[in-house]
Amino acid sequence: MSGYALPIKRLIQELSRLPGIGEKTASRLATHILRVPEEDARRLAESILDVKRKIRICSACFNLAEGDLCEVCNDASRDRGIICVVEEPDSLIALEESGEYRGVYHVLHGALSPLDGIGPEQLRIRELMERVAVHPVEEVIVATNPSVAGETTALLISKLLKERGIKVSRIALGIPMGGDLKYADRMTLAKCLEFRRGV
Amino acid sequence: MSGYALPIKRLIQELSRLPGIGEKTASRLATHILRVPEEDARRLAESILDVKRKIRICSACFNLAEGDLCEVCNDASRDRGIICVVEEPDSLIALEESGEYRGVYHVLHGALSPLDGIGPEQLRIRELMERVAVHPVEEVIVATNPSVAGETTALLISKLLKERGIKVSRIALGIPMGGDLKYADRMTLAKCLEFRRGV
Numbered sequence: 001m002s003g004y005a006l007p008i009k010r011l012i013q014e015l016s017r018l019p020g021i022g023e024k025t026a027s028r029l030a031t032h033i034l035r036v037p038e039e040d041a042r043r044l045a046e047s048i049l050d051v052k053r054k055i056r057i058c059s060a061c062f063n064l065a066e067g068d069l070c071e072v073c074n075d076a077s078r079d080r081g082i083i084c085v086v087e088e089p090d091s092l093i094a095l096e097e098s099g100e101y102r103g104v105y106h107v108l109h110g111a112l113s114p115l116d117g118i119g120p121e122q123l124r125i126r127e128l129m130e131r132v133a134v135h136p137v138e139e140v141i142v143a144t145n146p147s148v149a150g151e152t153t154a155l156l157i158s159k160l161l162k163e164r165g166i167k168v169s170r171i172a173l174g175i176p177m178g179g180d181l182k183y184a185d186r187m188t189l190a191k192c193l194e195f196r197r198g199v
Numbered sequence: 200m201s202g203y204a205l206p207i208k209r210l211i212q213e214l215s216r217l218p219g220i221g222e223k224t225a226s227r228l229a230t231h232i233l234r235v236p237e238e239d240a241r242r243l244a245e246s247i248l249d250v251k252r253k254i255r256i257c258s259a260c261f262n263l264a265e266g267d268l269c270e271v272c273n274d275a276s277r278d279r280g281i282i283c284v285v286e287e288p289d290s291l292i293a294l295e296e297s298g299e300y301r302g303v304y305h306v307l308h309g310a311l312s313p314l315d316g317i318g319p320e321q322l323r324i325r326e327l328m329e330r331v332a333v334h335p336v337e338e339v340i341v342a343t344n345p346s347v348a349g350e351t352t353a354l355l356i357s358k359l360l361k362e363r364g365i366k367v368s369r370i371a372l373g374i375p376m377g378g379d380l381k382y383a384d385r386m387t388l389a390k391c392l393e394f395r396r397g398v
Contacts, residue, residue, distance in 0.1 A: 003262075003270060003271065003291055003292045003294075003295030003296070004263075004270070004292060005253075005254060005263055005264050005265040005269065005270060006265050007246070007249045007250045007252075007253045007254055007265060008250055008254065008263065010246045010249065010250075011246040011247060011249070011250045013246075014242055014243040014246045015243070015246075017239070017243075018228050018231060018232075018243075019227065019228070019231050020224065020227070021228075025219065027292070028218065028219070029217050029218070029219075029220075030250065031288075031289060032217060032218050033217075033247055033250060033251070034250060034251075034254060034263065038251045040216070041247050041248065041250070041251045042248065042251070043213055044213040044214070044216075044217075044247055045244040045245070045247040045248045046244070047206070047209045047210040047212075047213045048210060048232055048240050048243055048244040048247075049240065049241065049244045050206045050209065050210070051206045051207055051209075051210045051229065051232060051233060051240070052232070052233075052237045052240045052241070053206075054204075054206045055204060055206055055207065055233060063202075064203075064204055064207065064233065065204050066204040066205050066206060070204065071202060071203075071204060072202065089230075090230060092202055093202045093203060093226070095202075096202030097202070
């Protein structure tokens with residue numbers, strides 16, 4: 001980074017710390033920031049600070065929220081009788097973008113991974129049990145990721161909920177839309193057969 | 200972007216305005232910023248503001264600078280007898296990174312492009328002429344880009360300098376290192392022949 005003035009070097013350094021941003025991209029972004037009106041740069045900087053200052057965890061579902069409750073929990077039209085359990089807020093966003101789901105969520109903030117020291121106490125599982133005890137629900141959809149950690153978590157949650165007589169379902173695992181069986185891995189093929197349904 | 204709290208939406212929007220950053224990447228970056236310690240986010244935001252507040256134009260060569268003079272002009276070990284003329288500060292940085300050049304620079308901040316209303320008055324050409332009049336130099340290397348605008352600019356600058364009896368050279372245009380003749384365009388092939396040298 002020779003030749004750059006110190007504040008530019010520092011900006012490039014800070015930008016390079018972002019995931020997927022290498023030094024080349026960082027200096028391209030820095031050059032861009034140097035060129036835009038000061039107002040634009042200030043808006044970007046402030047939105048970074050704002051997100052840290054204002055974002056909290058929803059007291060009902062543990063999604064990211066601006067106030068006490070998140071957008072979904074604040075929406076009176078959502079069906080509180082169905083809870084969809086996800087690992088991270090990212091999964092919630094992805095499901096919201098599909099536009100297919102009208103229930104509410106419960107964000108675990110992780111998945112069981114004993115080797116990383118993540119047991120049931122590190123996740124929001126106790127809070128889920130308390131929630132369904134206080135407000136009875138028709139169904140809980142377990143939408144953890146189809147990974148080893150996600151499957152283990154799904155198993156535990158299903159067991160705990162079934163013990164309380166609550167209907168539990170798991171999202172379908174199978175061939176993605178536009179996918180091709182010849183490129184699918186063995187586990188996915190096994191799942192697409194297991195989750196088959198009558199037509 | 201449904202499901203996101205407002206400050207996150209705003210950050211994603213601001214990040215998407217950066218070149219090469221789409222909405223997917225922007226939300227990945229926003230999620231990352233949400234996760235890092237507040238201190239890290241503050242450093243990033245401040246480096247953005249700093250770059251706008253502190254960066255000025257070097258009064259000698261028009262490179263980006265923190266103070267009155269840029270890093271290169273401030274460096275006493277640089278050879279002031281050779282000036283390398285570039286279009287943009289990016290070119291200067293690229294040349295500095297090669298580590299091959301020990302002279303000083305002159306940044307034009309653009310190239311001639313009459314259709315875009317960029318004539319000689321919009322570039323730092325007058326300042327270059329004044330500079331070589333006050334401090335005589337041995338040589339001026341014209342390192343504008345090998346594009347139509349860059350070549351036109353190189354021609355004009357060469358003409359003006361030669362009229363004043365100053366030695367002018369042009370960077371070599373040819374096949375890049377690691378390149379292959381069969382993939383080179385006709386213009387590059389013509390240039391690599393024109394710029395050939397005895398071995």
